[in-house]
Amino acid sequence: MTLPASFLRDAATLIPADRRFTDPTSTLAFGTDASFYRLIPQLVIRVESEAEVIALLQLAQRDHVPVTFRAAGTSLSGQAITDSVLIVLGDHWNAREIRDNGAQIRLQPGVIGAQANAWLAPYGRKIGPDPASINACKIGGIVANNASGMCCGTAQNTYHTLAGLRLVLADGTSLDSEDPSSVAAFERSHAELLAALAHLGRETRANTELAARIRHKYRLKNTTGLSLNALVDYDAPLDILQHLLVGSEGTLGFISAVTYDTVPDHPHKASALVVFPSVETCCRAVPLLKQQPVSAVELLDRRSLRSVQAMPGMPVWVTGLSDGACALLIESRAASQSLLHEQLAQVTAAIAHFPVEQRVDFSEDPAVYNQLWKMRKDTFPAVGAVRQTGTTVIIEDVTFPVEQLADGVNRLIQLFDKHHYDEAIIFGHALEGNLHFVFTQGFNSQAEVARYQAFMDDVAQLVAVEFGGSLKAEHGTGRNMAPFVELEWGHDAYQLMWQLKRLLDPNGILNPDVVLSEDPDIHLKNLKPLPAADDIVDKCIECGFCEPVCPSKGLTLSPRQRIVMWRDIQARRRAGESTRELLDHFQYQGLDTCAATGLCAQRCPVGINTGELVKKLRSQAAQHSTTAHWLAEHFTTTLKGARLTLATANGARRLLGAPRLQRLSTRLTQLSHGKLPRWTPAMPQPLRPISFAPSAKDDRPRVVYLAACVSRVMGPAYADREQTSLIEKTQALLEKAGYQVIFPEQADSLCCGQPFASKGYPEQAEHKRQELLAALLLASRGGLDPIYCDTSPCTLRLTQDLADTRLDLYDPVRFIRTHLLERLTFTPQNTPIAVHVTCSTQHLGESQALIDLARRCSTQVVIPEGIHCCGFAGDKGFTTPELNAHALRSLKDAVQHCDEGISTSRTCEIGLSTYSGIDYHSLVYLVDRVTQPKPPHPSP
Incomplete structure (x- = not known):
């Protein structure tokens, strides 16, 4: 069916255009979930409030438009897809309320299950359901599917740990079972519905054979069909109603909040x-x-x-x-x-x-x-x-x-x-x-x-x-098992389910053909194609586990959606169809806005790094190999150009003032389609090249200090309270700990190759990497001395596939925890510190170590929730600032009480400072501030 013009018109007045999607790229991207079915929605709407859901359901009811709700899309049975209107949760569904010292928690449906448990962990509690997808799936889906898991059994699922529910019925009526005024209003407006539920409950309990069958079925783990146990376990119609919503897979109503009785989380x-x-x-x-x-x-x-x-x-x-x-x-x-x-x-x-x-x-x-x-x-x-x-x-x-x-x-x-x-x-x-x-x-x-x-x-x-x-x-039943519900339950129970469906959704607008279907072959229709796209991503099962850590999800595409798009483009090419329009969309949504940091690979069950596909496609499209080669061979000159650019920007700031320059540069960045970088008050000032003479005879232990090219070029921002450069601060800290600091020769010509790799020039990137490794081998006396790299992304690039085991390379976190803890005395400060764990720190396996170091330095450490990647991605914070802004959209609220932030990547710190309202610095600034050298042990 085609969506009625009246629905489209009125939906457009309700929902801003940037949250309504009808273009082929978006509808195809949202047409997939973790199941093996595919339906392409005609309209995708991202909702941000219950009021919007109510208004949309009223329109859908009026115009008989089918709607389907989507939380994380990790469901496996085809219950989160539609060829009509798909309503997906936006950013503003993450509220929680912890009650009675963690004994209860009230959650909105957009909260990821693992996050709920993280909030409850200090109380020694957790929610009962523990699905395998808990790091990606959302509470809305957990409730709607009555998810369980490895430790949950039947006693701790949502149905049995439900303390309250806030819901919206198909007619747009809301009900909060924990709000007496809401309950009273609902009892007045829906007296007939409640009476019908009470009647069905009495009939069911009186039918001893059917009641016994229901009790037997729920002695087992069971999510086939609707939750008929609500009719035998409860006699109050409100209790029946809210327990029917559990496991209903969006076919009976929308769940806008749930209150759980939590369970112990034994340590x-x-x-x-x-x-x-x-x-x-x-x-x-x-x-x-x-x-x-x-x-x-x-x-x-x-x-x-x-x-x-x-x-x-x-x-x-x-x-x-x-x-x-x-x-x-x-x-x-x-x-x-x-x-x-x-x-x-x-x-x-x-x-x-x-x-x-x-x-x-x-x-x-x-x-x-x-x-x-x-x-x-x-x-x-x-x-x-x-x-x-x-x-x-x-x-x-x-x-x-x-x-x-x-x-x-x-x-x-x-x-x-x-x-x-x-x-x-x-x-x-x-x-x-x-x-x-x-x-x-x-x-x-x-x-x-x-x-x-x-x-x-x-x-x-x-x-x-x-x-x-x-x-x-x-x-969940989904469309996968809908044709078999009657076979499993028998005629009477099956007809009872249909009675409940028609009572709560008389026009059949909520997720049709899911759980209950009159089509005996629905499980064999709309089967998902998985055409070959590229060896890097062909093993993708489209589960969506990658999505929570992707900085572009919600701005453009997630890793799962990038793969879906690329698969479709390749299939169309093989079929001889034109792909020009899709490729035009994919350039920005799929390639330009991908941070390519590879965090998706850490969450992927089959280890797919979608960023590697993006880099490969960038490489195939790269047209400036000669320029890239020249820049690599003349890297000292390249850095001089970077310093000149920063000096020019700093001069423009002095001339025009920061506010005017920021407005002007934002406009120029837009007009140049990202070719001209955007200036912000966090933009670094230029730094002079390293010029350190070798020390005379020195008995102190040596450490080779690799200052990354960004550290060698980018000084503090003009308004930063820390005006000492990272290089000076790091050298001072290492010397405080008793080390002799050695710099590689001709440092300004050296680079790990990361800028070239991210732009699609792998040959030049590897050339620079090998050149740097050779210089480090020389500086470290053949690997005798440890090598300290002050930026974690560079450390990661150097250590990946490192064949030369003689080199002992460290990022700041690993070096400090390995070599400096025994040499320094820490006196933690009382001012709160925000910690950003960079993507590279996560890949290096140093995430918890960074947090632990921060806690040695401050009694108040804040780790902002839901920010896994800052989206700066080398230089995209300059050229594609909307990616950085989107990834950090919740940062300012999370760190508003913090004094400063710390990280391990100079470029990440630019974006973090821009969108947080506080200054972010390298970890070494904090460590240097709170430490003193330990006195030497007296000789025996």
């Missing part, structure tokens, strides 16, 4: 891996473990163990396990170490009589248990990473009664063999009988679609009919 934990000789033996141990003090028991079949056995860090014995082997990963948690040890003894004794093929005994060592859990978590991406290009990876989610778990596992394996899914693996949450099975599937031919259809028909018959289990345990 002491230990994990063990026990490998049994057979599936039967393994599964017989599960009911015994269910009676023990365990927080998680994860099952891994032999195929899943085989999928990860070649990965680094895996025990060597995994490769030699028998074909029938089956493992349990067991975790126990406790409030104290002594209680934990008691629990471990109980658990070990409970299964001591079982034959075991291999085992890793319970360990409290994070290195050990993190490796065990990595084995479990890597199984899904391991299958995704080896699949054939063009196929998708599907993860299904079923529950068997625990007492029949062994039969269920073996029967699933038989179905894999029958339908030739040879790569399929099984793992899951054994305590609940909840199994995930992962397989790869192509949808490029009717034969492949038919194979998938036959397999799913067999799975549905096996799980729902033969075993009386759940076809969806935690991933």
Whole structure:
């Protein structure tokens, strides 16, 4: 259907143009979620308030326009896509209220699950649901899907830990179950609806056979269909209503806030891996473990163990396990170490009589248990990473009664063999009988679609009919299982679900064909194409785990959306279609606004660095190789030009004044499409070249100081209270600690190559890198002396793929924590400090060390939430300032009470200072301020 003109007209008066998207790039980008379905919305609207949602639903109701709500889009069953209107959450859905010392927390739907737990951590609490996607998924999706996870079980999901809900119904009416005035108003305006819900509840509870079936189904993990347990667990219609919204996947209303009763987050934990000789033996141990003090028991079949056995860090014995082997990963948690040890003894004794093929005994060592859990978590991406290009990876989610778990596992394996899914693996949450099975599937031919259809028909018959289990345990029904809801639940329960749907959404505008559908083939339609695009990104499964750390998400495209776009462009090219318009859009949205820092790779289950694709495409489009070569060969002259540019800008500031210059340069940057950099008050003043004579005979230990080119060119900003250059400050700190500071010869000609690499000139970048490494080898006397680099991005570039192990390279964080802590006395200041952990610091694995150092220096340390990358990206803060502004849009509020900020990248600090309202400096300024040299130890 085409959207009515009246809806488009009135929606345009409600929502600003910059939050309405109809262009082919945006609609295609938003037409994907983590499932294997694709629908392209006609209109995407980013909403920023409940009032906007209410008004849009009233319009949709009037014009019979279907709408679908999207939180993070990590759902796996096709519940967050539409070919009509997609309503996505904007920035302003992140409020929280912590109550009763953490016993409750009220959250808006845009809060990422892991962030909620971070807020609760100081209280020793967490929310009950713990889905695998918790670092990316949002509360709105967690509630709407009744998500659970490894430790959650059935007792701690949203349904069972719900304390209150704020919702908006299809007619635009809002209800806050915790607000007496809202409840009273709703009871007056919707008396008939509440009476109908009460009546359905009485009827359901009176139907003893149906009520017993509902109770049985929810004894298991179950998200198939609507939450009918609300009708048997509650008799008050308001309680029924808010519990029906849980797990409704946006088909019954919009969730604008939720209050959770939180659960304990015990600090002491230990994990063990026990490998049994057979599936039967393994599964017989599960009911015994269910009676023990365990927080998680994860099952891994032999195929899943085989999928990860070649990965680094895996025990060597995994490769030699028998074909029938089956493992349990067991975790126990406790409030104290002594209680934990008691629990471990109980658990070990409970299964001591079982034959075991291999085992890793319970360990409290994070290195050990993190490796065990990595084995479990890597199984899904391991299958995704080896699949054939063009196929998708599907993860299904079923529950068997625990007492029949062994039969269920073996029967699933038989179905894999029958339908030739040879790569399929099984793992899951054994305590609940909840199994995930992962397989790869192509949808490029009717034969492949038919194979998938036959397999799913067999799975549905096996799980729902033969075993009386759940076809969806935690991933939501979506459109994936909508045709099988009646098969699982039976006619009466299915019709009851339709009654509830029509009662709450009489015009069927909320997420049609999700959970309930009259189309028996809906699960076979709109299957997502995954065409080959580039070897760098072809393994992408479009899960969206990368999105929370991307600085351009919400401004243009996220990494997932960049890949979607590039896949579509390549498919159109192969089909002989014109791609000019898409490429024009992609240039800015996909390439120009990508920071290319690679944080996405840290979150990606299959390790994809979308920034590498962007750099590759920039390289293919780069047209100034001769210029880049000249700049590389004449780098001293290049830096002179940079200093001259900064001197000119500083002179213009003196002449015109800072406010006028800022307005003028902003305009010139826009007119030049980023070719002229934008001036801000944080713009550095020029710095003279390094000129340090070698010291005379000196017995102090030596350190080679590599001052990055930005440190050699960029001095403090004119208004910065710190007017000592980074080079001088660093040298002073190193000498305070008792070091003799050595500079490489001809320092101004040296560069790590990062500026060339980011612009798409890898040959020149590598030439400069090798030239610098050779100079450092010479300066460090063949690697005898440590090398201190004052900027973390340069350190990262130099250390990546470093073949010469003689060089001992350090970024500021690692050098200070490794060499200076023992030489300096720290006296922390009381003024609050903001910490920005740069992308390169994260890649170097020094994030927590930077925070720990800041806490040595200040009693008040602030780490702004939700800022993972500043978006300055070398020079994009000058040329594409909107990326930097967007990435740091929440920074000023977060650091308003701070005295200053610290970081480890001079360019990042420019953007951070611009958008925070405080000065950001290198970590060394803070360390130098709060330290004194330790007195030398007296000689014996």
